[in-house]
Amino acid sequence: MKRIAIAGAGAMARVRARALLSTGHVQICGIAARHLSSAQRFGAELGCEQCFDDVHRLADTRPDAILVEVPHETQDQIVLWAIDQHCHVLIGGSLATSAEVAGLIERRAQEHHLVVEAGYEARYSPIWETARQMLAGGDLGRLVSIRSIALWAGDPRTWYYHQHASGGMPITHMTYCFINPIRWLVGDPRYVTAFANKVHHTAPELVNEENVVANLRFDQDVLCSMTAGFVAPRGLPAWSVTFIGTRGALDVMPDEAGAGTLTVYQGEQPERIDFAGQANAFDAQARAFIAALDGQAECRNTPGQTIGDIRVAEAIVTSAHECRTVAL
Numbered sequence: 001m002k003r004i005a006i007a008g009a010g011a012m013a014r015v016r017a018r019a020l021l022s023t024g025h026v027q028i029c030g031i032a033a034r035h036l037s038s039a040q041r042f043g044a045e046l047g048c049e050q051c052f053d054d055v056h057r058l059a060d061t062r063p064d065a066i067l068v069e070v071p072h073e074t075q076d077q078i079v080l081w082a083i084d085q086h087c088h089v090l091i092g093g094s095l096a097t098s099a100e101v102a103g104l105i106e107r108r109a110q111e112h113h114l115v116v117e118a119g120y121e122a123r124y125s126p127i128w129e130t131a132r133q134m135l136a137g138g139d140l141g142r143l144v145s146i147r148s149i150a151l152w153a154g155d156p157r158t159w160y161y162h163q164h165a166s167g168g169m170p171i172t173h174m175t176y177c178f179i180n181p182i183r184w185l186v187g188d189p190r191y192v193t194a195f196a197n198k199v200h201h202t203a204p205e206l207v208n209e210e211n212v213v214a215n216l217r218f219d220q221d222v223l224c225s226m227t228a229g230f231v232a233p234r235g236l237p238a239w240s241v242t243f244i245g246t247r248g249a250l251d252v253m254p255d256e257a258g259a260g261t262l263t264v265y266q267g268e269q270p271e272r273i274d275f276a277g278q279a280n281a282f283d284a285q286a287r288a289f290i291a292a293l294d295g296q297a298e299c300r301n302t303p304g305q306t307i308g309d310i311r312v313a314e315a316i317v318t319s320a321h322e323c324r325t326v327a328l
């Protein structure tokens, strides 16, 4: 059994705790939130009595690993503290709020031989695994371009919409959808050109880049256009990635549980593959993380594999601010 402590008691802490417990190899040994009542409520659900309003008290519960599910402004310091406690870390969000801190996390985790995994579950989902195999197998011919859209109706009352608390929309939202899975399929982009605006919720403390259109150029002249933002008109289909090749195209339309549909355009008729009911990506990621603690599996979102997501998000911000192309 692995002893897992949890920092945070919100929506995603619940999703990940369930996934970790589903491995059958996890005992939740402690929970900390900002408010004790919040930690205790979550503790009652999980049968965990060690609940705190100070994350540092989690060290008293002798965890093997810490699940960090907090707003991004506090995430960096909690992750670095957890590593200093010689705990493995599963991070609910992006690896860090900056490439600088991500680099620090990478170095310290290596020094202490710890597993650190960022929270992008896409790389564990059957839909993205299938898309990856099709691209690697040359099913679409030579890849020419990629088009993605990810609009999410953010709530300006939550920390997600706050620049300081979230680290900004590109880090919070675009690394998930869909920088992280696109990089898994086609590697790192070399150039980034982006524009951003802020038109719906404009209070100064809210995210600087509310809506972004970014163009990326990958190796072998693969072009990518990404639209993402926190303004999402109700009912508009706005959550997909299309890969266009010389011999066909692939539409990936993931849903929140990591299922969704994939449509292949090759012959006379498009072929639609439905991933409903397939393995849950959070469960698969939890299994990989727990197995990795004993060296029995490799994680897919290690610091080395995900620092690039943050670099792309930072390049998007720099490009939009300075009105220039950024070379990576």
Ligand SMILES: NC(=O)c1ccc[n+]([C@@H]2O[C@H](COP(=O)([O-])OP(=O)(O)OC[C@H]3O[C@@H](n4cnc5c(N)ncnc54)[C@H](OP(=O)(O)O)[C@@H]3O)[C@@H](O)[C@H]2O)c1
Pocket (backbone or CB within 6 Å): 007, 008, 009, 010, 011, 012, 013, 032, 033, 034, 035, 036, 038, 039, 054, 055, 068, 069, 070, 071, 072, 074, 091, 092, 093, 094, 119, 120, 121, 159, 172
């Ligand atoms: N993979 C995905 O699909 C996905 C989707 C959405 C979000 N996420 C990520 O999941 C993570 C958590 O997001 P969420 O939506 O669960 O957030 P949330 O519901 O707002 O919950 C945040 C939790 O953090 C606690 N907290 C705040 N400051 C703290 C501190 N200093 N020490 C300890 N706990 C503290 C809060 O405590 P109180 O309850 O006492 O206020 C709350 O329980 C984020 O990194 C986010 O990017 C991932």
